[in-house]
Amino acid sequence: MARTIDGTLVAAKIKSEVAEQVASLVERGVRPGLAVVLVGDDPASHSYVRMKEKDCEEVGILSRDLRRPAQTTQAELNDLIDQCNSDPSIHGILVQLPLPAHLDEEAVLARISREKDVDGLHPTNLGRLVRGIQAPRACTPWGVMKMLEHYGIDPAGKRAVVVGRSSIVGKPMALMLLEANATVTVCHSKTQDLPVVCREADILIAAVGRPEMVTAEFVKPGAVVVDVGINRTDKGMVGDVDYASVEPIASAITPVPGGVGPMTRAMLLANTVAAATVAVGAQNL
Ligand code: NDP
Numbered sequence: 001m002a003r004t005i006d007g008t009l010v011a012a013k014i015k016s017e018v019a020e021q022v023a024s025l026v027e028r029g030v031r032p033g034l035a036v037v038l039v040g041d042d043p044a045s046h047s048y049v050r051m052k053e054k055d056c057e058e059v060g061i062l063s064r065d066l067r068r069p070a071q072t073t074q075a076e077l078n079d080l081i082d083q084c085n086s087d088p089s090i091h092g093i094l095v096q097l098p099l100p101a102h103l104d105e106e107a108v109l110a111r112i113s114r115e116k117d118v119d120g121l122h123p124t125n126l127g128r129l130v131r132g133i134q135a136p137r138a139c140t141p142w143g144v145m146k147m148l149e150h151y152g153i154d155p156a157g158k159r160a161v162v163v164g165r166s167s168i169v170g171k172p173m174a175l176m177l178l179e180a181n182a183t184v185t186v187c188h189s190k191t192q193d194l195p196v197v198c199r200e201a202d203i204l205i206a207a208v209g210r211p212e213m214v215t216a217e218f219v220k221p222g223a224v225v226v227d228v229g230i231n232r233t234d235k236g237m238v239g240d241v242d243y244a245s246v247e248p249i250a251s252a253i254t255p256v257p258g259g260v261g262p263m264t265r266a267m268l269l270a271n272t273v274a275a276a277t278v279a280v281g282a283q284n285l
Contacts, residue, residue: 092118143263164207
């Protein structure tokens with residue numbers, strides 16, 4: 001039976017650390033501020049944003065709710081980002097993805113000031129990750145690394161397989177594991193013999209978006225399995241891992257819900273307080 005990697009528990013620890021950091025910034029006269037930009041009516045996005053705003057309230061970060069209608073133009077969104085960039089009371093800017101199809105997501109992410117990019121998705125910040133330079137880290141893979149660290153799972157020298165190569169999860173995940181000295185393989189929809197490749201993993205990360213695709217035949221006995229997937233199905237929310245068949249053979253596994261999801265949210269708070277701390281430091285120079 002696998003040990004449960006409890007994301008809710010680790011996220012609570014990170015949130016209490018963030019709350020302390022916020023309190024100390026407030027003592028210095030600075031309340032960390034997060035601008036939450038949401039364009040359109042996607043119900044899942046609205047629910048994510050509500051959760052993120054509630055998280056901010058819990059730790060004392062001021063969230064500024066910037067909802068805009070689905071027909072918002074690129075120029076209007078650019079203006080909004082520019083205003084947030086130049087507002088000293090805003091330390092982090094979160095643009096909830098996906099944006100409506102007529103908007104250029106890449107252009108919007110690149111327009112956010114690098115220092116306020118608390119999602120860690122600005123091209124410069126992803127580039128800094130490649131170069132191993134300090135920068136805000138993409139929240140989901142950074143949250144996975146923090147969970148592994150909490151449970152004493154050191155990737156150094158291990159074989160890690162990441163299934164998925166998106167810029168939001170798979171690629172930065174692979175880079176962070178590489179930085180932690182794992183030997184990393186990245187798989188995707190064109191990978192041949194996927195179960196065979198996955199069975200080489202000591203640490204298997206599933207970030208695919210296909211409900212319960214990763215079954216027992218993908219998993220080496222004793223492997224650590226991290227399920228990033230969030231899939232809404234008739235039977236409720238499920239991950240990319242078939243928990244029932246994988247849990248008996250893994251050594252540790254993240255549940256869905258209660259695994260990576262809460263960590264992603266906690267890392268957004270951690271990145272926001274870090275951005276505010278840097279901004280305060282800069283003011284004091
Ligand atoms: P994307 O759709 O952007 O990427 C999915 C990746 O999976 C692609 O690289 C794709 O390959 C690969 N893939 C698709 N089908 C297969 C297959 N049959 N075999 C192997 N690889 C395959 O998704 P995201 O990276 O944004 O998200 C992945 C999952 O993680 C989703 O379920 C999403 O909801 C969830 N998620 C969860 C978060 C959390 O906080 N827990 C945060 C962000 C995402 P190719 O590149 O070849 O198309």
